[in-house]
Amino acid sequence: MSANLERLVEIALRDVLDPEMGRSVVDLGLIYAITAMPGGAIAITMTTTTRGCPLTGFLKEAVAMAAGAVEGVTGVVVALTYEPAWQPGMIAAE
Amino acid sequence: MLLASLSRWTMSYFAAALAFLIAAEVLAVAGLGYPAAGLTEPATLILVHLVAIGWLSLAMAGALLQFVPVLVSRPLAFPHLALPALAALVAGLFLLCSGFAVLAGWFDGPLDLLPLAAATLLIGFALLGLMLLATLLSARPVGLFSRFILIGLACLAATALSGSAFAAILSGRGGWLDALSLLPDGLPFHALLGFGGWLGLIAFGTSYRLLVMFMLAPDPAPHRVRTVLVSAGLALGLGFSGLVAPLAGLQPGGAFITTALSVLALASAFYGRDILALYRTRRRKALEINMLASIPAFASLGLGIALLPVAIAAGAGEGIVAALAFLLAFGWLGGLTLAQLVKIVSFMTWLGTYASRLGRGPAPRVGDLVAMPRTGWWFLFYYAGVALGVTMLAGGFATGFRWAMLSCLVGTAGIVTELVRVRLLSEIRVGDRPPVHERPRLLLARADERSSSHADHRRVASPRA
Numbered sequence A: 001m002s003a004n005l006e007r008l009v010e011i012a013l014r015d016v017l018d019p020e021m022g023r024s025v026v027d028l029g030l031i032y033a034i035t036a037m038p039g040g041a042i043a044i045t046m047t048t049t050t051r052g053c054p055l056t057g058f059l060k061e062a063v064a065m066a067a068g069a070v071e072g073v074t075g076v077v078v079a080l081t082y083e084p085a086w087q088p089g090m091i092a093a094e
Numbered sequence B: 001m002l003l004a005s006l007s008r009w010t011m012s013y014f015a016a017a018l019a020f021l022i023a024a025e026v027l028a029v030a031g032l033g034y035p036a037a038g039l040t041e042p043a044t045l046i047l048v049h050l051v052a053i054g055w056l057s058l059a060m061a062g063a064l065l066q067f068v069p070v071l072v073s074r075p076l077a078f079p080h081l082a083l084p085a086l087a088a089l090v091a092g093l094f095l096l097c098s099g100f101a102v103l104a105g106w107f108d109g110p111l112d113l114l115p116l117a118a119a120t121l122l123i124g125f126a127l128l129g130l131m132l133l134a135t136l137l138s139a140r141p142v143g144l145f146s147r148f149i150l151i152g153l154a155c156l157a158a159t160a161l162s163g164s165a166f167a168a169i170l171s172g173r174g175g176w177l178d179a180l181s182l183l184p185d186g187l188p189f190h191a192l193l194g195f196g197g198w199l200g201l202i203a204f205g206t207s208y209r210l211l212v213m214f215m216l217a218p219d220p221a222p223h224r225v226r227t228v229l230v231s232a233g234l235a236l237g238l239g240f241s242g243l244v245a246p247l248a249g250l251q252p253g254g255a256f257i258t259t260a261l262s263v264l265a266l267a268s269a270f271y272g273r274d275i276l277a278l279y280r281t282r283r284r285k286a287l288e289i290n291m292l293a294s295i296p297a298f299a300s301l302g303l304g305i306a307l308l309p310v311a312i313a314a315g316a317g318e319g320i321v322a323a324l325a326f327l328l329a330f331g332w333l334g335g336l337t338l339a340q341l342v343k344i345v346s347f348m349t350w351l352g353t354y355a356s357r358l359g360r361g362p363a364p365r366v367g368d369l370v371a372m373p374r375t376g377w378w379f380l381f382y383y384a385g386v387a388l389g390v391t392m393l394a395g396g397f398a399t400g401f402r403w404a405m406l407s408c409l410v411g412t413a414g415i416v417t418e419l420v421r422v423r424l425l426s427e428i429r430v431g432d433r434p435p436v437h438e439r440p441r442l443l444l445a446r447a448d449e450r451s452s453s454h455a456d457h458r459r460v461a462s463p464r465a
Helices: A002-013 A056-068 B010-029 B042-072 B079-104 B113-137 B144-170 B175-179 B187-215 B222-248 B253-280 B295-313 B318-357 B374-395 B398-423
Strands: A031-036 A041-046 A075-080
Touching: A002 A031, A002 A041, A002 A056, A041 A056, A056 A075, B010 B042, B010 B079, B010 B318, B010 B398, B042 B079, B042 B113, B042 B144, B042 B187, B042 B318, B079 B113, B079 B144, B113 B144, B144 B187, B144 B222, B187 B222, B187 B253, B187 B318, B222 B253, B253 B295, B295 B318, B295 B374, B318 B374, B318 B398, B374 B398
Parallel strands: A041 A075
Antiparallel strands: A031 A041
16 A cells, blocks of 8 residues: 555656756755655655756746655655765656 | 845846956957957957956856855845946946946046046945955855855956056056056956956866766866966966066066966966866766857967967067967957856756756756757857957957957857847747746846845755755
8 A cells, every 4th residue: 555655656756847957856866765654645856956946946846746645645744855875877767 | 044046136147247248349340449340449458348347257257146056055135236336337347338438439538537436336346346255255164165255356356446546547647657667567467366366266266066967977186176276376476576576666567477377377277277177077978058158268368378478588579479368358258258158048047947856747958048059159250250250369450450350249149149049938938937927037037036125045046956
């Protein structure tokens, strides 16, 4: 059940697009982890391509909103991390 | 986590900068300044300072007010000083040009305009320096890229102070300075520190960060960046020594400026190697217009800085030196600035208009705000003018140079038009534009784009997530 919810959340996050690249935060490798808790709470660990990134607040909010809209999700916590630092190699092949 | 701020006045700095560039180009097309006048004659000095202070320095200042907070992930310090600094710089430049006009005998006025201009410009640069310095030093330890800007600001201080000394001497109020041979011996060092240090070195440091972000390239190895910083710092240190040598009763001579320029050429070669590596290792394969239009700028740097010390050492004529200086000012610094303005303006516009819609439905991409390929054609006009201008200056063809500047002017006017259209969201279908009250203002960030006095920590400008 939790793996399924995590998968649904990941699919939902594919709608959160980077305005420069037009690719999703998932494809860009910005989502480090999606963990579903018992009861439907979701914990997401994400990063940005650079510290001080301008869009950080908006991205966190958009990610939380997209995840929260998934049926079965009861709550979302988004944590930002720079360990490990994002690298261009994390981008998924097109 | 703290985030950088959306600088309210950056667009105003850019607008003023572009207005001064167009003014300089119009005057050059009209035949004012070199080669119709001597290199150090007042008419040429007007043009040079319109470009150096009006165009390049104001554009650099506006970009730094936006970029430095992003670089250090701290809000801009003393943000309320941004407008007074801009006002002082613009007023100071008008006074300076008026002082040069008096010096040229174009109108009868007091030569005291020159020291008054110097004082006004010093105030403007000091306010700007205070904001940037306090912001940079608020993040410890001071990062590698911040050091480029710190050294650049030191060069700005030396340039502005030496320029003030020149202004005092030219106005006849130099006092004890008159006894020294600051003029004309100090001029090459004044120019080196201004163009090579304040504008050039900071362009080096900021472009490292911006290119990594724009092209999704891996960060360059720190030791390679440090090599550029140290070698360029050495060159500028030599330049500073040459500038203050007369104060110690020493005459630095021509070999000194040649040596400083040669070391700067070496630093530029290291820098060029890194830039090439960034282009080659980028993950974003399709180059946007800002990165495409930067390529001639990097080529101009490579050609100009490699040949300038050779030309001076070989005792080449004034025309050759002027041609190479023009290539560095208009090709390298001017070209890079124009190219990156397209990206900075479009990203800031997107941020102020669409960032709050992120994840809430369809929104245009940043690149959708820019008209392509039309914008690229304007850059072609601009760079064609630069190439022709270099040729005409080297050959001593004054009329040909005016035609070259006309091409630059057409290109610049076209790029300015495109930037205005970006701010007006002209490339977005009417039905997809936000309501009028949510659209960006032409010259400044809307008040509701900023949460505090100057900044909304959630909304900042840098082009990548």
